[in-house]
Amino acid sequence: MTEAHGSREILVLAHTGRHDAVDAAAAVAERLHQAGLTPVMLERDIASLGHVVGDRLRDVPIAVADTDVPLSRCEVGMVLGGDGSILRAAELVRGADLPLMGINLGHVGFLAESERTELDASVQWVVEQDYTVERRMAIDVQVWQSGDHIGSTWALNEASVEKHARERMVDLVVEVDGRPISAFGCDGVVMATPTGSTAYAFSAGGPVVWPEVEALVMVPISAHALFARPLVVAPDSVLAVEVLQREEEQGVLWCDGRRATELPAGSRVEVTRSAEPVLLARVKQTPFSERLVDKFNLPTSGWRGPVDAANTVQGPDHPTDHPMGGEMTTGARHLEEGPTS
Known part of the structure; x- marks a missing residue:
């Protein structure tokens, strides 16, 4: 030393x-x-x-x-x-x-x-x-109880509001930008960053979000509801989850699976984009799609790759500015001109 x-x-x-x-x-x-x-x-x-x-x-x-x-x-x-x-x-x-x-x-x-x-x-x-x-991107997390601010924390991957008792669900209402979206009984709700989209949110059925995309993700876990789809919202949106006051149910807030906070009935959790990001040192400029395939061992056999632009028919009767090639453009022109007979 x-x-x-x-x-x-x-x-x-x-x-x-x-x-x-x-x-x-x-x-x-x-x-x-x-x-x-x-x-x-x-x-x-x-x-x-x-x-x-x-x-x-x-x-x-x-x-x-x-x-x-x-x-x-x-x-x-x-x-x-x-x-x-x-x-x-x-x-x-x-x-x-x-x-x-x-x-x-x-x-x-x-x-x-x-x-x-x-x-x-x-x-x-x-x-x-x-x-x-x-x-x-990281997220700031605020916790409220009966109108009083009782705590704040942050997360790189996600903040998840989960049921406290294993044997029962927790009743939650989810909100985006000050407007309620839906209420349901569930095992929990995950609010994730793009970085966290491949972690807990992914396991709960959420979308994979590329790291350079600026967005927040909300994913219900095992919700008993007709509408319980993952939501992708603007990075400056405010996500919120409230624990409904039914049968004195309790929830628990987990941030990155590391920091836990008890959530009595009536608690409210708000998630916003943090002004302080997490810095990662990068050497390899590997595309995220390649990293995704490698980490999850995804099957890609049969992939042929993009077509070489030089391998197209060119000429006055075969314009090449259509994404499907000259033949598709020619066909489209015939449709626009109508029958020739």
């Missing part, structure tokens, strides 16, 4: 409950130090590292986050684990204006930039500052 001055400082966060993540964190710290950069870790993570790797990092000076080095001074945060680890990291660095680079050691890893096999490459990207920063 040391206080670093005049050097580049890199935050290293790992799921210290997993041996592979601890081993990867040790490797990253070693490589950063060899490259002349200062690894920065949480004090509890440094202790966990010592229990697992022993004296392996004896000659690697690791700065203690928020003691030796403030998080706001770190250049980037390298997160070793799955999407859950990245969500925890986003919570930790909230307000520090610090981009996160995820190295996936979990299963799907939608938020991660690389895999375990690319650990050395990931360190090199950081050393060479070979990455861009992507801004992901």
Whole structure:
């Protein structure tokens, strides 16, 4: 542990409950130090590292986050684990204006930039500052009870209002921009960002929203109603869910599956776009469609791809400005001209 001055400082966060993540964190710290950069870790993570790797990092000076080095001074945060680890990291660095680079050691890893096999490459990207920063929409969440504001929080993926008791549904009314949309008994309602559309909202039957699309999504969970469709609304809309006062039912608010708030009957949850996005460090300019296919192992056999524009018939009788080619345009012209007989 040391206080670093005049050097580049890199935050290293790992799921210290997993041996592979601890081993990867040790490797990253070693490589950063060899490259002349200062690894920065949480004090509890440094202790966990010592229990697992022993004296392996004896000659690697690791700065203690928020003691030796403030998080706001770190250049980037390298997160070793799955999407859950990245969500925890986003919570930790909230307000520090610090981009996160995820190295996936979990299963799907939608938020991660690389895999375990690319650990050395990931360190090199950081050393060479070979990455861009992507801004992901987050949401602010306000909780009200009997007209009193009782709490506020935020989420990167989603805020979900769910039933408290497993054996019964919860009665909710959903609202968009100050107008009620529908009321129903259900297991809950998910209010998600585009980033969260491939998480809980996706599992509940919601649409997949491309990250660059600015929108909010509301998805009912197992609703007993004729109209309980997912809703996609403007990014500046206000989404709200109220727990109806029937039989003193209670709900619970979960944000990113990490932070829970009890919701007595009569509670109200409001969700709006946050002014503070989550920053992700990106290296690969992989289209989201390709990432979607890869992460969900979607079948694409039989795909032939776009037609080469050069492979079209050209000439005065075969105009090529119609999306279906000259033949379709010619046919359309004949229809417009009417019968020739």
